[in-house]
Amino acid sequence: MTVLSHNQALPNFAEHAEDTKNHAIETPTAPQEYVQRYLARQIADRCGDWNALRIIDIGCGRGDTVAWLRAQGWDAYGIDISPDYIERGRRYLAAGGDDPARLQVMNADFSYPFPDNMFDVVLSDQVIEHVADLDLFAAEVARISAPGAYGLHIWDAKWRPVESHLRSPFVHWLPKGPLRRAAVTAALRCGLAAPYFTQFRFADRVEIFHRFSEDETFYRSLRSSIATLQRHGLRCEARLTAQDKIGLRLPAAPKAALPLLGWLYRHMFSAVVETHK
Template sequence: MNNYEFCVQWILDQRRGNNVRVLDYGCGAGRIVKDLRLQGVEAFGCDVFYEGAAYSSLTDLTSTDGIIVKMEGGAIPFESASFDFVINNQVMEHVDNLDNVLAEVRRVLKPGGKVISLFPDKGVWREGHCGVPFLHWFPKGSRPRIYYAAACRAFGLGYHKQDKNVIGWSQEFCEWLDKWTYYRPRREIDATYDKYFCDVVHIEDYWLKLRLGERKKAATYLPAFAQQLVVRKLAGMIFVARKPL
């Protein structure tokens, strides 16, 4: 089970047969929206469709009026209190102003509605976009990290290599990280979410069991807090927060 499938399953578990409206914030190619609609869920998506991401597999739902819409000026283009759930999957590490985004998410949620967030904080061990450990720990604009990334690639690490030479690939990825990522300490993330939501619950252990599938028994040898820590360090945070009534 991947993250897209996890988000869909989480919504199906939460709705308990009820009719719910779901927004995928930063929906990308719209896979979650499409899969939820196939399950009979009234799902919508929005995205800024920034140039730093790939949308070649963008679902045909964009041609359907109002299902997947482009955001302008940071505003979510839906009415206030119009969704029961908001999903953001690997999105919040790409937003420069987390306060503004969470304020908008809170606005479109119904009272008591929930937001599920999946994204890495700065403490994650591997930079997930390029596959190089700890690359995001270097300061932005740091020259030594280019050579560090090149050394890691020389040992076989890294994604999206194509036919690029080692230094060219390293420099290009570092520039991409500078422009399109904003890794924050967990304490800062927690404090910002607490301004807008309540009842924050981390569910990394639940995510791990679903991801492991038939192998989930292996996770039971670790207590829940240890499972959560492992997931946070290797993949990122997965947590749910609620808009106050």
């Protein structure tokens, strides 16, 4: 058991050993199949040329998706809040003869170090639920998007039964503060949580998990998230993309059931929203 003195800082939740972003890239992890299908559709609908569209992955981590896209011929870039993640990705790109500057760290004010109207396709996957200021996020997405640009944004839904990071049921449904902390404590006590930091005292594990839930997750309704994106000039479509994702998982699902399945999916599992500037 690890016992810390009062002068020692607890680790950040994201520093757990199972998070691949904490390790060097050996083989880039490909984006999920739905993202690949979306990108293929962009090519088919708009130009037919991989190199004709410039793409950015917001919240790229160590840059797996960017590295994978570069190997496929995309003009791809990435940005993340973590300098450590970006440095790992830059080392991988440089080792392969690519430009490490394709991966950038966000500015201190959370703006993006890219010029206006630079990108034709904007991706974010499991990012929006970690964004404290969604207005700033939407404003920056709109600013760096070229006229006519499209975007695909996927994030964990507010009413997802099990919080996917902590792997604890219902804790994120509760308001932040003492009630949320009590729920996190109960989940850890009952073994209903991710098996991270087990070398620490129970009280320290509670602090690590609760601090992450309080400071680094911001679950909002799908409606309010879309409204924020729209305020910054981004047209949004959620229903069809959510149904398409359901179709990937349930290929035999009757067409009449897709609207209901799509509603359940985007409110209780993942929100999948396309944007168009």
